[in-house]
Amino acid sequence: MANLINSPFSDDDRAHMRAALSLAKRGLGIVAPNPAVGCVIVRPDLGVNGRVVGRGFTQSGGRPHAETEALRQAGDLAAGSHVYVTLEPCNHHGQTGPCTVALISAGVSAVTIALTDPDPRVMGSGIERLKHAGIVVRTSLNDNDARRINAGFIRVQEHGRPWVTLKIATSADGMIAAEKGVPLWITGAAARARGHLIRAQNDGILTGVGTVVADDPQLTCRLPGLEHQSPRRFIVDPQARMSPDAQILKPSNDSASAVYVAEGAGHSFDNTGADIIPMPAQDGRFDMSVILQDLGTRGITRLMVEAGQGINDAFMAADLIDEIAWFRAPTNIGTDGVSVFSSKEIESPDQSDDFERIETIDLDDDRLERYLRVR
Numbered sequence: 001m002a003n004l005i006n007s008p009f010s011d012d013d014r015a016h017m018r019a020a021l022s023l024a025k026r027g028l029g030i031v032a033p034n035p036a037v038g039c040v041i042v043r044p045d046l047g048v049n050g051r052v053v054g055r056g057f058t059q060s061g062g063r064p065h066a067e068t069e070a071l072r073q074a075g076d077l078a079a080g081s082h083v084y085v086t087l088e089p090c091n092h093h094g095q096t097g098p099c100t101v102a103l104i105s106a107g108v109s110a111v112t113i114a115l116t117d118p119d120p121r122v123m124g125s126g127i128e129r130l131k132h133a134g135i136v137v138r139t140s141l142n143d144n145d146a147r148r149i150n151a152g153f154i155r156v157q158e159h160g161r162p163w164v165t166l167k168i169a170t171s172a173d174g175m176i177a178a179e180k181g182v183p184l185w186i187t188g189a190a191a192r193a194r195g196h197l198i199r200a201q202n203d204g205i206l207t208g209v210g211t212v213v214a215d216d217p218q219l220t221c222r223l224p225g226l227e228h229q230s231p232r233r234f235i236v237d238p239q240a241r242m243s244p245d246a247q248i249l250k251p252s253n254d255s256a257s258a259v260y261v262a263e264g265a266g267h268s269f270d271n272t273g274a275d276i277i278p279m280p281a282q283d284g285r286f287d288m289s290v291i292l293q294d295l296g297t298r299g300i301t302r303l304m305v306e307a308g309q310g311i312n313d314a315f316m317a318a319d320l321i322d323e324i325a326w327f328r329a330p331t332n333i334g335t336d337g338v339s340v341f342s343s344k345e346i347e348s349p350d351q352s353d354d355f356e357r358i359e360t361i362d363l364d365d366d367r368l369e370r371y372l373r374v375r
């Protein structure tokens with residue numbers, strides 16, 4: 001076992017951790033406020049190159065944990081196994097006992113961890129407990145990938161607010177609408193389906209009253225089989241001017257709605273079933289960082305913003321965008337159209353030093369560009 005501690009990670013180690021990371025992603029959008037974790041258990045002494053005896057990922061609502069599920073599958077074969085887990089195993093008593101104790105009781109020999117848990121209740125104590133029990137513990141394998149998957153959980157732990165992904169669909173010349181108030185589908189079916197997948201992977205989705213009045217959207221995930229992963233819907237409507245009959249206020253696909261209204265604003269939403277959240281406003285404007293802190297307390301770790309120019313501007317001005325999912329259609333709308341931000345200079349985030357393009361995906365005639373904030 002001393003050899004294992006000192007040797008570099010092997011190709012097999014990397015492959016098992018990649019599998020655990022893929023499993024972890026399956027929890028995105030359903031586990032908040034818990035982290036999305038994946039776990040693979042391997043018996044290196046079985047088969048030609050070892051045998052995978054258990055796999056698990058954090059289940060809906062955060063329980064059971066990935067390790068619990070993988071250990072259940074492995075049964076007695078967990079004794080003497082190597083465990084690959086994307087986040088440090090928990091070491092505190094929640095609704096169930098700590099995963100560290102379950103791993104020790106199962107008799108596992110080694111645990112390879114991608115990322116140390118930033119939760120102050122864990123933060124290295126899980127690693128120490130495993131080591132104390134004589135288990136070989138290795139850390140930081142694919143830690144950047146694990147950090148990215150749990151960017152929302154980490155944001156809440158460190159800053160009290162969710163990770164914010166701004167989703168935009170524009171024409172080739174950067175317009176989000178032909179004319180304010182006129183509904184228009186800019187991208188094709190494949191791009192819209194990808195947009196729904198991003199909704200499913202977020203805990204909350206936020207829009208502005210301007211979009212509700214113009215488009216009357218539902219903002220649910222309507223991909224077959226993923227309807228139950230619709231995010232909670234939040235509407236910024238300081239003057240409460242949206243119609244109580246707006247589709248977004250109707251319970252749909254198990255997704256509840258909540259409206260941020262200015263303190264003291266009268267409203268007609270009482271019978272809609274939506275939560276009404278009064279917020280302090282200055283000159284009719286909310287401080288978006290206060291809204292994000294409030295969302296953090298409501299268990300939202302990953303927030304998608306799908307709105308018009310007004311809300312896009314508010315988030316950009318407050319430096320609150322962590323990631324951008326920018327869908328571009330091939331056709332132009334022209335200079336009469338509405339741009340993403342009122343400052344038309346920002347036609348592409350990679351023109352600014354703040355964002356870096358990390359991915360480009362072709363979706364039929366459209367394209368998805370993903371950007372990450374780099375500073």
Ligand SMILES: NC(=O)c1ccc[n+]([C@@H]2O[C@H](COP(=O)([O-])OP(=O)(O)OC[C@H]3O[C@@H](n4cnc5c(N)ncnc54)[C@H](OP(=O)(O)O)[C@@H]3O)[C@@H](O)[C@H]2O)c1
Nearest residue numbers: 168169176177181208210211214285286307308309310311
């Ligand atoms: N292609 C796309 O990606 C996309 C996505 C969504 C929407 N759209 C289009 O965008 C257009 C609507 O644009 P929009 O700018 O009117 O919509 P919006 O951004 O969804 O909503 C703007 C409204 O939100 C409120 N607001 C904005 N900042 C605020 C702040 N800091 N505090 C409090 N309230 C704030 C204001 O309401 P009050 O005026 O009541 O104060 C403002 O009028 C539509 O044509 C729609 O189709 C395009």
